[in-house]
Amino acid sequence: MKYSGWPEPGDLVVGEVDEIEDFGVFVDLKEYQDKQGLVHVSEVASGWIKNVRDHVNAGQTVVAKVLDVDPESQQIDLSLKDVNDHQRSDKIQEWKSEQKADNWMEIAFGEDIGPDRYAEIANELIAEHGSLYKGFEQAAIHGDEALDKLGLSEDDIDAIVETARKNVSVPYVTVTGYVDLECPGGNGVDDVKEALQAAEGNGDIPEDVELDVTYVGAPEYRIRVKAPNYKTAEQQLEASADRAVSAIKSCGGSGNFHRDRHTDEE
Structure with a gap:
């Protein structure tokens, strides 16, 4: 997308060197529609410049700092020397x-x-x-x-x-879900603990995945998964919830997975 408006003084812009003259360099702005800026010879590089072409080449992609903008005269003054590496x-x-x-x-x-x-x-x-x-x-x-x-x-x-x-490739993604776990029997507390251990994977979680299960408010527990990509995170979240629900049901209890929490976090 190219912007139809004008850059602001102080902005950094990407451009392509169009024409090189003794007095400066004309730069076509790649981010703006039909906009061209001028880099005066004094703004091409620090120090005395004998030949502008020693510093820039036609067709070169450059980053410039906007010094001044005058829409009425269609003029944009740029600087190359004011941009560091x-x-x-x-x-x-x-x-x-x-x-x-x-x-x-x-x-x-x-x-x-x-x-x-x-x-x-x-x-x-x-x-x-x-x-x-x-x-x-x-x-x-x-x-x-x-x-x-x-x-x-x-x-x-x-x-x-x-x-x-x-x-989109992102460094990591974090997804969150919740499980409700209930077991009314005499060993209910221990059964829930075993279900939570199952949710955590019993140590069998990929090295590039972080998974933690925390208590929210009876009977609700939060499962948070951090993974390199969304697909992996979702798979690990659902697998964790499935393990917890299966474990609690095997003990005669009940469990279900949901995306939104039911109780208010403190």
Whole structure:
């Protein structure tokens, strides 16, 4: 997605070197529609510059800092020397991430999605999560919950979540569920303890998965799973709940798994 507006002074922008002149460099801004900025020769690099072409090449992708913007004269003044290596690396990564998210929008809503509809959905994600990429990332981690405050239809939310979970790679995800465990017999307390041990896997949990079971309020227990991806986390959560329910039922008790908690947390 390219922005139709103007960058703000102080923003970092990604551009491609278009023309190189003795007085400076013209840069096409990749994130903005039909916008070009000028890097004056004094802003190309620190120190005295004998030849601008010793510092930049035509077609080169650069990160620049916006110094001034004048929409009336269609002028954007940029600086290359005011961007350090860390800022340059972070901005390039951010730009590449947004390109991925742009592709995910087409996957979710079709390649022929119109600009107005694209903007409607993208603006909701950006307003809530700060960027298009982060919106998809949060959808991959938290599902519908990450998007329930957005002014989008259920179909739109489902499309985003489905696409995110198939395409977004995140460092880890955390999912939570609850089990109700009851056993009225004389050994009820011990039976519940055994069911909870079963839920924890009795030490048989993959190394890249963290699973813990905590007491919420009788008869409810929370199962929280942290895993490298959503699919694994969901599988481990459901398996944990199944083990607990099966164990308590084998002792003559009752159990059930649910997503939302029944009692108020303190």
